[in-house]
Amino acid sequence: MDKIRIGIVGYGNLGRGVECAVRQNPDMEIAGIFTRRDPSVIRPLTEGVKVFPVSELDTGMDIDVLILCSGSATELPLQTPRYASMYNVIDSFDNHHDIPKHFANVDAAAKSSGHLAAISIGWDPGLFSLNRAVATLALPVGENYTFWGRGVSQGHSNAIRRIPGVLDARQYTVPVESAVEAVRSGSNPELTTRQKHTRECYVVAAEDADKEKIRETIVNMPDYFADYDTTVNFITQEELDRDHKGLPHGGSVIRSGKTGWDLENSEVVEFKLTLDSNPEFTSSVIVAYARAVARMAKEGCTGCMTIFDIPVAYALPMTGEEMRKNLL
Amino acid sequence: MDKIRIGIVGYGNLGRGVECAVRQNPDMEIAGIFTRRDPSVIRPLTEGVKVFPVSELDTGMDIDVLILCSGSATELPLQTPRYASMYNVIDSFDNHHDIPKHFANVDAAAKSSGHLAAISIGWDPGLFSLNRAVATLALPVGENYTFWGRGVSQGHSNAIRRIPGVLDARQYTVPVESAVEAVRSGSNPELTTRQKHTRECYVVAAEDADKEKIRETIVNMPDYFADYDTTVNFITQEELDRDHKGLPHGGSVIRSGKTGWDLENSEVVEFKLTLDSNPEFTSSVIVAYARAVARMAKEGCTGCMTIFDIPVAYALPMTGEEMRKNLL
Numbered sequence: 311m312d313k314i315r316i317g318i319v320g321y322g323n324l325g326r327g328v329e330c331a332v333r334q335n336p337d338m339e340i341a342g343i344f345t346r347r348d349p350s351v352i353r354p355l356t357e358g359v360k361v362f363p364v365s366e367l368d369t370g371m372d373i374d375v376l377i378l379c380s381g382s383a384t385e386l387p388l389q390t391p392r393y394a395s396m397y398n399v400i401d402s403f404d405n406h407h408d409i410p411k412h413f414a415n416v417d418a419a420a421k422s423s424g425h426l427a428a429i430s431i432g433w434d435p436g437l438f439s440l441n442r443a444v445a446t447l448a449l450p451v452g453e454n455y456t457f458w459g460r461g462v463s464q465g466h467s468n469a470i471r472r473i474p475g476v477l478d479a480r481q482y483t484v485p486v487e488s489a490v491e492a493v494r495s496g497s498n499p500e501l502t503t504r505q506k507h508t509r510e511c512y513v514v515a516a517e518d519a520d521k522e523k524i525r526e527t528i529v530n531m532p533d534y535f536a537d538y539d540t541t542v543n544f545i546t547q548e549e550l551d552r553d554h555k556g557l558p559h560g561g562s563v564i565r566s567g568k569t570g571w572d573l574e575n576s577e578v579v580e581f582k583l584t585l586d587s588n589p590e591f592t593s594s595v596i597v598a599y600a601r602a603v604a605r606m607a608k609e610g611c612t613g614c615m616t617i618f619d620i621p622v623a624y625a626l627p628m629t630g631e632e633m634r635k636n637l638l
Numbered sequence: 639m640d641k642i643r644i645g646i647v648g649y650g651n652l653g654r655g656v657e658c659a660v661r662q663n664p665d666m667e668i669a670g671i672f673t674r675r676d677p678s679v680i681r682p683l684t685e686g687v688k689v690f691p692v693s694e695l696d697t698g699m700d701i702d703v704l705i706l707c708s709g710s711a712t713e714l715p716l717q718t719p720r721y722a723s724m725y726n727v728i729d730s731f732d733n734h735h736d737i738p739k740h741f742a743n744v745d746a747a748a749k750s751s752g753h754l755a756a757i758s759i760g761w762d763p764g765l766f767s768l769n770r771a772v773a774t775l776a777l778p779v780g781e782n783y784t785f786w787g788r789g790v791s792q793g794h795s796n797a798i799r800r801i802p803g804v805l806d807a808r809q810y811t812v813p814v815e816s817a818v819e820a821v822r823s824g825s826n827p828e829l830t831t832r833q834k835h836t837r838e839c840y841v842v843a844a845e846d847a848d849k850e851k852i853r854e855t856i857v858n859m860p861d862y863f864a865d866y867d868t869t870v871n872f873i874t875q876e877e878l879d880r881d882h883k884g885l886p887h888g889g890s891v892i893r894s895g896k897t898g899w900d901l902e903n904s905e906v907v908e909f910k911l912t913l914d915s916n917p918e919f920t921s922s923v924i925v926a927y928a929r930a931v932a933r934m935a936k937e938g939c940t941g942c943m944t945i946f947d948i949p950v951a952y953a954l955p956m957t958g959e960e961m962r963k964n965l966l
Contacts, residue, residue: 327897329899330897330898330899331778331897333899334778334779334897335778355899406966409962409963409966410959410962410963413962430966435966437772437776437907439965439966440772440950441769441909442965443950443951443954443961443965444765444768444950446954446965447923447926447927447950447953447954447955448765448919448922448923448926449919449922450659450662450663450922450926450955451662454965569655569658569659569662569914569915569918569919569922570658570915570918571657571658571661571683575913575914575915575918576914577911577912577913577914577915577918577919577922578911578912578913579765579909579910579911580908580909580910580911580912581769581907581908581909581910582907582908582909582910583905583906583907583908584905584906584908585903585905585906586897586903586904586905587897587898587903587905590897590898590903590905591776591777591897591905594776594777594778594897594905595775595776598775598776598778599775616961616962616966617966618949618950618951618954618958618961618962618965618966619949619951619958620949621946621947621948621949622768622771622772622775622946623771623946623947625775626771626774626775626946627775627778630946630947631738633771633944633946634737634738634741634944634946635737635738637767637770637771637774637782637946638734638737638758638763638767638944638945638946
C-alpha cells in the first residue's frame, strides 16, 4: 500500500504536533513542510523531511492531503480556499462565528477544482462538535453546555499577541466550577457566557508600551474577550517562560435531556478531555481525519466537509472487520 | 415534507421507548406496531397507532424503516436478516462476540434485496463504540477502557429469565470504583474482566425450582457471567417490583494515550452516560439513526452499516447550515 503523503503548511506548535502524530500513523508520511519563514532556519524532527518555501506549493507538489497549521484569525480564511483549489486540504479553523462564511469559501474552491476539504477539525471545533451532535440527536429534548479549561487557548493568546506593544502572552480559560456541577446534576440552569467561564491573561509588554491601553484592548475585544470577566496580568518574558510554558487544555461537553412519554426520565451525556498538550492532541485528530480526506477524495468526494459529514470509519487505520471486532 | 414512516417490531421496554422517542422527532411517524402476541392486548401510548400481528409484515407494508426491538440472544439473529430482505431495518444487537457473524448475515440479506440495514445501534454498542473509535483515532498510542453501571443490564436480565425455573430477574452491572479511578489517572493499568466489574443478580424463582441449579447456571453462563464475580440473590416478585423497578444504567468509555515526539504528554478522553432509563435512551438513539437509514437508503445505499459508517449529519434533524452554525 502506498503511504498517504501529507504536506504541512506552517511549523509552529500545531505543525510540530502534526509531525509527531504522523510518526504514530505508519500508513502516512510527510511529503514536505512549507513555511513563510526562511526554510533553512527550520529543523524538522523527522529525519529526511524537506522544508520548502510556501511558494513551492504553487508548482503542484505530489501531496495527498495538505494540512494547514496556520492561525484562524487572519491566515486560514485566505489559505484554506486558496490551497483547496490545488490540493485536498484540512484545517482546524476555530473562529466559530465565521465558520459558515469560511465553509462557503472553501466549498466553492474545492468543488470547482475537484478537491476535497475538511474544515474545523480538532477538538473544539472537532470532537466536541461531534459529541454535541451525538448528544443532540440522542436527546431531542435537552440542553447543550460546553465548558473549556482550565487551559491555555492558543486562539486567544494569539489574539493578544497581535496587539501592538505585546511581545508575548498566555491566556487561560477557566470554567466556573459551580456552573459545571449545576449542569451535571441535570438541573438545566440558564447560564450567561459570563457565568460559565473567566479568562486569565498573562502578558509580556514592550518596555515603552501603554499597558492600560493594552488591557483595554484585550478586555473589550469582540468575540474573544468582551463577553467574559477577564483579568490581565503583566509579567516578564522570564516569568512567562518559567511558569506558563505548557499548553494544557481540556473541558466538557454536557447535554442533559429528558425521555419518556411525559419526559419523566433524565439522561446526562458528557464528553470530557484532559490534555497535557492541546496542540499535540488537536493535530493528532487532524492527522486521523486527513486519512479520511485522502480516502474519501479517492472515492470521488469533492467540496467542503466538517466532522459531521465524515464517518469515523474513514478516519480509523483499520478494516471494517477490525473495527466491528475490536471497537463496536 | 413526507414524514419518515417507522415500523416497530416488538412492544417491550425498547418498543415503548421507540414510541416515546418518535414523539420527540416531528419528522417521523409510526406506521404500525408489530407483535407476536395477540395484538388486541397491546395498547399503544400514541393515539391512532395500529397494532398488527408480526406476520402482517410479510404483506409488504408502507414502511421506511423497521425498528427491531427484540432480544439479541435468540430473536435478532433470525429477525434482522429476515426483515432486511424486505425492509430497511435497524437493530440494537448487543452480543459483542457475535457481531461479525450477525453483520455478515444482515449484510448479505440487505444487499441482495437492495435495502439498507444498521445493526448494533444504541449506547453500547452504539455511542460507546463511536467514542471508542473517536478516542482511538485521536490517540493511536493508548489504551481503551469501558466501564458499565451501576445499572440494570437488560441483556443479562433476559439471559437469566430464559433459565428454566426463573420467573423474573434483574441484573446490575457494577464498576469497580478503584479500577475506574486508576484509569482516569492515566496510569494505563492492566485489568482483567473480573477486576473491572462485578455482577449482582436478583432472581424470582418458581416455587418448585432448584435454586442452586439456577445459581450454577447463571454464574457459569459463557459470555454473560462466567468471567465475572457474580452474586445471585433470590427474592420474591413483590420485592423485585418494589425495589428494582427502574432500568437505570450508564458508564464510561475512557482512553488514555500519549502524544509528543517522545510520547512525553498524556491525554485522557472520556465519554460518560448517566441514565435514568436505559431502554428509553437506547431507543432514542435508535430512532435518530433510523432517520439516517431512511435518508441514506433514499440516496441508494444498501447492505449493512454500523455506527462507524454513518455520518452524524444523517442522523440529525437539521440542515448542514444549522449544524455548522449551532453545533460545530
